[in-house]
Amino acid sequence: MNVADVIVDVPTMQTNTPYSYLIPDDLKGRLETGMRVVVPFGNGNRKVEGFVVGIGNLAQDKTTTLKSISSIMDLSPVLNNELIKLSSWMANKTYSFQISCLLTMLPSVMKAEYSSTVELIGEIDDKSLANRFKKQQVIPFDEDHFSKAEMAKLSDLKKRNQIKMTYHVQNKAKPKTELAILNQITDFAEVTQEISKNATAQIKLLKLLQKFPDQPLIQRKIVNENAISISAINNFVKKGFVKKIRVEKYRNPYKHQIVLNKPKKLNSDQQIAVNKVDRAIAQHHDRVFLLEGVTGSGKTEVYLQTIQHAINDKRQALMLVPEIALTPQMVGRVKNRFGSQVAIIHSGLSNGEKYDEWRRINQGEAQVVVGARSAIFAPLKNIGLIILDEEHDASYKQDDNPRYHTRDVAIWRAAYHHCPVILGSATPSLESRARAEKGVYDLILLPNRINQQSLPQVTIVDMTQEIEKHGDIFSTELLNDLKQTINQGNQVVLMLNRRGFSSFMLCRDCGHVLMCPNCDISLTMHLDSHTMKCHYCGFEEAIPNICPVCHSKNIRYFGTGTERAAQQLEKLIPEAKILRMDVDTTKRKGAHENILRKFGNHEANVLLGTQMIAKGLDFPDVTLVGVLNADTGLDLPNFRASERTFDLLTQVSGRAGRSDKNGKVIIQTFNPDNYAIKLASTQNYEKFFQKEMELRHLADYAPYYFTIKVTISSLSEHQAAKEAYQVSNYLKGNLEKDTIILGPTPRPIARVKSRYYYQIIIKYKRDQNLDQALKHVQQVSQKEIRKGLRIAIDPEPVNFM
DNA sequence: AGCACGCCGACT
């Protein structure tokens, strides 16, 4: 056991494989698989972080001389075998580097920080450079801190050994540690002879060591629990019988004095669902259940009770929710049921807090983990149940490398742990629902709202008939209902899926539309910040008074965002007290909770927001929901546009009438006959599913075909286009005949952050050559990649912009 | 990624 296989933190195609390192004697016995290490890599004395993925003996046929591991970064492993296996599966499945997968599975503080220093050894004649070394011989090396001439001088000095570069790998993850001792004795009989008979403390310590010869013993515990003094321990250190080391300090699992909520009584549908899942938990069966329940049907109670069963079975539960549904309301329900056994991972935690929570889970102190996408990698060791709430939600797909889908990872982990998965939704993804149809998943229906509440009454308002009357935002019907609801003391949720005040500026004289200088997208006006903003790259500039092209004063702003809607509504209904909730008002930490708390306390009667208000909110006094423009998602260049619209409308409608009061929903649209809008108004998922399946079948899209999006981008449009055609030609020549290749085409928003994007869509049912062809593409384009080209391979993309 | 090696153009 003298060699460790290490995945190094060098994310490239060529280094995407384990490298072998010798384990130096002083690290033997301490190094374990799953630990992070610092290793030398490449020329000079460059050091990088790496993950030990295996320990073994040096293969006989290895002729290369191996380098040695420099140091260990962790006191105990941060990865178990399951997660190491998962990372390699994931890398393969998402066409990404294993190191990227490993790093996304862990809290961000585990990614090392790199820096380097230069030490002056000889003399330098260069004046400016000599100045830098005036105060000290060792200075930090930062490439853009030195001029080009100085850099040249430095590399020259280095060649002549006049300076020395040192590379540092900083570990940002600093768990609390405490002193422990590690046994060094091999022959206990011999040592026993050596110790004087009246040294009682030493004899006691020796016996303790003999009992646990291989594990570190915590000094504090030896002193407190065995009544052995520190001086006896230090004596042993002097004699070389033990070595002092630092080990991670384990938190005391605190017992929370919290009144736990009792399980609620289930209706018969819920009971059937719970029973089915329970059976799978008990039988260690990795079954996938699709729990399809209308909004308000009590899915959460099913989750909570099945989680309880996993715990009763001495196993753990993992519950995933979309980030925006991770509201205090939802978290509260889980915490109140399971108390201190719950770990919550949400975006509001600082990196340090996330690390603490992660360690708690890793130490086995949490039995239930709740979190958004990345929580699927929680280091639970004995999972009995995995839940994906709102399984259709787009946020479950990671939009950059590694482009994994949480659902796939969940199913992989469930298979590993032999436990069931619940995919819950009122509007399942077509893929999941189709799988349930085929019997791959087990379909469980919750067709009724709990307590026999009726679904809210939904009215579709045709805005093409309304536009003349009140500007273009509020229809007469919605205004009347708003007034009525507010006067009755009830509350309203209004959704407008567009941020800002106006979505674009148009010059009436020359037709110029103000665009982002870095992206092919118009700038949105924000009154809050008095700027024109780009929603893609964050560019901001002052709001112009005149057209920047023809200098005409005749400029107008079009398109309505949440800001303008709020302003208009204040004018139209003065008694409306409005809370606005969108990316702009929730940026600050805790702002999200704040807004919802205020709304819950009736400090406002209208909650106006973007799609982030559609999910999970449960306010009993909301009796009216208004969708100001149901069309925003419909014309996106995405084959899931209808699905998204149906989902969004169904979700937001579900916010109305959740207690004993009846709810009403008004959907304003310019496409009153659109099937997604019509069917959402009756919450008819089944019919929508049938209709959408027909269309997907006709257009050869999911779930009938798998999709892969290949995006080629570069700062040079020419390079991107050229390479895109080369890639597409290669694929056309190497994929099977019934695989469909669309493109290359410029992406719908062809330029973002000054990069030009081309994309190719591959649609296939089964293609044996696909994997190899795509890997070939990644391999072959290395040259272009060096010149700034990027190739992103995205299996089952959710975003086409 | 980061470094060395090696091959070509523009300069004291």
Place this chain on the structure above:
DNA sequence: GTCGGCGTGCTC
């Protein structure tokens, strides 16, 4: 003639 530009290969 040499210096240094960048294209290419390699890292246990």
